[in-house]
Amino acid sequence: MKLLLTTLNSKYVHSNLALKYLYASAESSRRNIDIQEFTINNDDDYILTELLRKDYDLICFSCYIWNVEKTLYLAETLKKAKPDQKILFGGPEVSYDVVPFMGQHKFVDFVISGEGEGPFSEFAESMISGTPELERIRGLTYRIDGKIFVNPPAPPLVFESVPFPYLSxxxxxxKVMYYESSRGCPFQCSYCLSSIERKVRTLPMERVRSDLSYFIYKQVKQVKFIDRTFNWDRRRCAEILQYLILSDNGVTNFHFELCGDLVDEELIRLLAQARPGLFQFEIGVQSTHEKTLAACxxxxxxxxxxxNVKRLKALGNIHLHLDLIAGLPYEDYASFRSSFNDVYQLKAHQLQLGFLKLIKGAPIREQAEEHGYIYRSKAPYEIISNNYMTALDLVRLKKMENLLDLYYNRGGFRRTLDFCMDSLELAPFDFYEEFADYYYLKGFQHKSHKKEDLYRIFLLYAGWKERFIPDIKNTMQxxxxxxxxxxLNPDAVKKFERKGWEIL
Structure with missing residues (x-):
């Protein structure tokens, strides 16, 4: 029997750690298992051809909010093309409401819910043996003669038992290499799946150092830790970071998600020793509205x-990424404006304006009626409106998000944006709201723009502002x-100067 582990990543540079874990855990079955990863941007015919041409007996899909809709379409098409094709789904997007899911999608033969390493290893060995004993596999839901059978859930794994997948x-x-040194989260944020499991399971430090030494030896460009709150244990966090500082190969960058509240003096002193570019931190602020945070x-x-963010930024050697979420309970347009202004003033290298997604299994999804949540019926289940923000409010924020990404997060406008914050007599939120209104009024959203055209559009906005602030256009130019x-590179600047400031 030939098995394929596959998924659709959101971008080419991303990779799927779950598939690698499954492959490494199924040690006795590896000779019968292949891995092939695609992206959601790959052409359907290309993916289907690749999946069909090697004549796999069982294809196993890893499903997430960004890929489940296209994965379902591909799996259904595979079943039509090859009716005896066996199909397994796994991942967070199919681990909840599994019986209704299989009832609706009759082309899916198996679903593994929750952590898959143990169940998949047993499942693969059982299927390859030719005499599968499906009823013995915890965490498996399966279909026989149209009837759905649900086995008891698998117990939490001893995390240390999961092998380091990159050695095999x-x-x-x-690509970005994903890694986790712990599973679970000590916090209970209602919009996050990690809130379900409060207990944190960690790998021994000797194992972590061994794993990380592999990435350092291989000179991987970026390793992204997917630990939910990396610095929940301050001593453990410091020990890992110190090891990476001492073992720095001058190439590899390590990305972590930190809780900004838990940064302390010892961590600041330690990070001051790091090479610029060695670390980047993502800090989820989400909101500064106290009632909203309490509700979550x-x-x-x-x-x-x-x-703490100011102190980290002052070190000058760490890239900082801050997050906000629009659509949380009790956060209306005015209070979100305040949250945005609070966070923007910190001048992080990137500020992501995200929108609440009521993902399956997250506690906040059970509170939808309480807060009047209307959300999209298909993944990623993004909010449309709630009791505190109308659909139009969120559309206005979508417009702002676009301009924030184009002009702040992509970089290249530092002086001009700083000037706007200081001289236009507008709070940061009001500036981006106004700039977005102008951008959309002029129809610039209807096509993508080269970087140089973004400078031209910004100057057009400055010309519009000159009605209220004399001579501002020359200064901004x-x-x-x-x-x-x-x-821009010198050749691009020369080309720009030949064409001039007029946008064609």
Whole structure:
């Protein structure tokens, strides 16, 4: 029997850690298992051809909110093309409401719910043996003669028993390598699946150092830790970071998700020793509205978080990424404006304006009626409106998100944006809201723009503002020119100067 582990990643540079875990855990069955990863942007015919041409007996799909809709379409098409094709689904998007899911999608033969390493290893061995004993496999739901059978859930794994997956696979040096040193989260944020399991299971430090030494030896470009709150244990966090500082190969970057409140003096002193570019931190602020944070079971001290972010930024050697979520309970348009302004003032390298997704299994999904949530029926189940924000409010924030990504997160407009914050007599939120209104009013959203055209559009906005602030256009043109020369390569700048500021 030939098995394939596959998924659709959101981008080419991403890779799927779950598939690698499954492959490494199924040690006795590996000779019968292949791995092939695609992206959601790959053409349907290309993916279907690849899945069919090798004549696999069983194809196993790893499903998430970003890929489940396309995965379902592909799996259904596979079943039509090859009716005897066996199909297994796994992953967080299919681990909940599994019986209705299988009832609706009759082309799915098996679902593994929850952590899959143990169940999949047993399942693969059982299927390959030719005499499968499906009723013995915990966490498996399966279909026989149209009837659905649900086995008891699998117990939590001893995390240390899960092998380091990269030793049994080729290291993809052109992709982000994902790694976890712990599973679970000590916090209970209601919008997050990790809130379901409060207990944190960790790998022994000797194992962590051994695993990380592999990435360092291979000179992987980026390793992204998927630990939900990396610094929940301050001593453990410091020990790992110190090891990475001492073992730095001058190439590899390590990405972590931190709780900003828990950053302390010892961590600041340690991070001051790191090479610029060695670390990047993502800090989820989500909101600064106390009633909202309390409703989400999220304990946060924003003044302390803000001070810690400033100190991290002052080190000058760490890339900082802050997150906000629009659509949380009790956060209306006005209070979200306040949250945005609070966080923008910290001047992180990136600020992500995200939108609440009521994902399956997250506690907040059970509170939909209480807060009047209307959300999309298909993954990723993003909010449409609630009791606090209308659909139009969220559309206005979507427009702002677009401009924030184009002009702040992509970089290249530092001087001009700083000038706007200081001179336009607008709070950061009001500036992006106004700029977004202008951008959409002029129809620039209807096509993608090259980087150089973004400078031209910004100057057009400045010309519009000159009705209220005399001579601002000349000043902003000078600043945009300086930003452009710092950002674009010299040939691109010369080409821009030949074409001029008019956008065609």
């Amino acid at each position: 696979l080729v290291c993809e040096d052109d 079971n999220r304990n946060s001290n924003f003044p302390r978080l803000a001070e 000078e600043l945009l020119t300086l930003d452009m020369k710092e950002t």
